[in-house]
Amino acid sequence: MNFFKNAPEKGKGIQDHYSAMAPFLIRMSILFSFLLGASLIGYSFKALQLQETNIAIVYLLAVLLTARYTGGYLFGFWVSLFAAFIFNFLFMEPYYTFSVNTPNYIITFTIMAITAFITSTLTTHAKQNAIQAREREEEAKALYSLTNRLTDAADIPEIADIAASAVCEMLNCRVGCVCFDESGKPDEAFTRQFSPKNGTTKEVTSQKSFFDWLISGRDSTLGVIRIPMDDAKRMTSTQTRLLQGMIENTALAMDRFHAAEQRRKTNEAIVQERYRGNLLQAISHDLRTPLTGIMGTAEMLLTMTGKDDNRYELIKEIYGDADWLHSLVENILSLTRLQEGKLVLHKQEEAGEEVIGAAVHHVLHLHPEHDIWVTAPEELLLIPMDAKLIRQVLINLLDNAIKHTKPEQEIQVSLKKENSGNYAVFSVCDHGEGIDASDISNIFQMFYTSASRRNDVKLGVGLGLTLCEAIVKAHGGEIKARNRENGPGAEFIFTLPFKENFHESK
Incomplete structure (x- = not known):
């Protein structure tokens, strides 16, 4: 943090000099x-014919009182020196x-000077400790009061108001608190400025006459405390x-509020996701029974109708749409079960070629x-997997390839x-139009569909690839999509570990 020193105004430097000299x-x-x-x-002790040691004790008392009421080691040193020389000048022959004639006086003078200096030093040190203790007590009270107010x-905006008012009371000057939004820019809605005279709130603007103290959170800068340069x-x-202690407490309060807001949003998202999953499950269960009946009836009608009959294609379309x-x-249903952890994987070693054959046949x-x-x-590649789910992955990828x-x-x-x-690496390639570069990073997201699909393609709802990713990851593998290198079309690749606990062993 940089402070900029300006030249004193005319007449102001002399006034400050005398103020410092006072x-x-x-x-x-x-x-x-x-x-x-x-x-x-x-002199009164000398008139009473008391010994010089009594007078020396009086000077020691003067040193002690001077150190008590002046403060600072420099004054203690000078008063010790002056007291010793004045004692020697006035009360020693x-x-x-x-000059000193008697050697005993030299010893007395030396002991007095050392004793006076030590007494002054100890008194000054004790006074400074007392002052520091009072300052720490005041700091603790101020921080405790600020913490209580910030907790409520x-x-x-209220945190900014409390922080600005607390700093304003401490410095007795105009103080601003500018909060930053999530992008790290000043949020004008959270800008506050206080005046110690009337406590009014105004808008803070960035000027060179202000000095900003950063309010740093765990992950980012949350705002600044703005103080006029002269007061700083x-x-x-x-x-x-x-x-600095107040700023740290303010940062903790802001971090705590942001964390609480994040938890609230997360809880709301979880609740919404649960409601959506329950709704999808309810709808899916309600649709499954009639769809099965439609498919069975359509398949029966196909066997009863010749291919040269005009109704054959109509029945075939009905069967295809129902399927x-x-x-x-x-x-x-599979995706909601996976997300809720209700779908249990029944892994056992399966021949990868047979699983592919079953999916292709379907x-x-x-x-x-x-x-x-x-x-x-x-x-023969024996891969630990839930064959039913991996077959569903291959079917989804093949259906997607057929659409394109x-x-x-x-x-x-x-x-x-x-x-x-x-x-084990599985790959499904098609000869379609490929995947747009803007779609590759989002293609496995739930309910994501590309806006560039051909108009004659039957649009899905963006669940097939999401389900594929969820199933593959549940098996400990990975899935990715890319455009083919040796021709037009897209390629979907997913891997499955040969060892069931391969990731854990790594």
């Missing part, structure tokens, strides 16, 4: 008053000279330390006009072992 002159007056008093008492604050220059070390809705319902039964090429290694591939274009499904030998 405490010094007062302390010097106290010093000489006590020494004069000690000397007068010494030969009088009114700094209901929002960020006059701050003492105690005020600076107290201001699409049935797949959507199953996806919704898809070709509904879309016999398409060609699907399967590539698998000669060795013409019947005369082939679709490729491949299975291979990763180079490291720890994962």
Whole structure:
């Protein structure tokens, strides 16, 4: 933090000089008053023919009182020195000279000087400790009061008001508190400025005549305490330390409020997600039964109708639409169960080629006009998986490929072992228009659909790929999407570990 020193105004420098000299002159007056008093008492003791040691004790008392009422080690040193020399000058033979005839007087003079200096030092140290204790007590009271007020604050503007008013009372000057929004910019709605005279609230503007003290939170800067530059220059070390403590308490209060707001938003999102999941489950269960009946009836009618009958294509479309809705319902149910942790994975070692074959057979039964090429290694790859769920992943990826591939274009499904030998890699490629660069990062998000799809493609609701990602991650694998490197189209790749606890063992 930088303070900028400006040249004093005309006439103001002289006034400040005399103001600074006033405490010094007062302390010097106290010093000489006590020494004069000690000397007068010494003369009275001499008139009573008391020993010089009694007079020395009086000077020690003068040193003690001077250190008590002046403060500072410098004054204690000078009063000790002056007291020793005045005692020697007035009360040691030969009088009114700094010479010493008797060696015993030299020892007495030396002991008195050392004793006076030690007494002054201890008294000054004790006084400074008392002053520091009072300052710490006042700081603790101010911080405790501020903490109590901040604890009861209901929002960020109130925290800003409390912090600004507390600093204003401590410094007795105009104080502003500017809060920052989530993007780190000053939020004008939370800007407050106080005047110590009437406590009014005004808008704070950034000027060079102000000095800003940052309110730093755990992750970002939450705001600034704004103090006029002239008042900031006059701050003492105690005020600076107290201001920093107030700023820390204000930052903790703001962080606590932001954390509470984040928890509230998270809880609301959880509740909304739960309501949405329950609604989707209810709708899915209600749709499953009639869809099954429609599919069964349509399939029966297809077997009873010849392909040359005009009604055959109509019945086939009914069956296809019902099957699409049935797949959507199953996806919704599976996804909600996975998100709620109610879907238990029944893992056992399955042949990857057989799972792919079952998925391809299901898809070709509904879309016999398409060609699907399967590539698998000669060795049998046994992969720990829930075969039903992985089959659903492959079906979803193949359905997605069919939507974007013409019947005369082939679709490729491949299975291979990763180079490291720890994962099995599944791949589904199509020859469609590919994936837009803006869609790749969002394609697995729930309810996300691309705005650039062809108009003749049956639009989904953005759950199939989300379900695929959830199932693959539940198996300890990963899934990603990209455009093909050797031609048009998209490629979806997901991996499954050969060892059930492979991630944990890593």
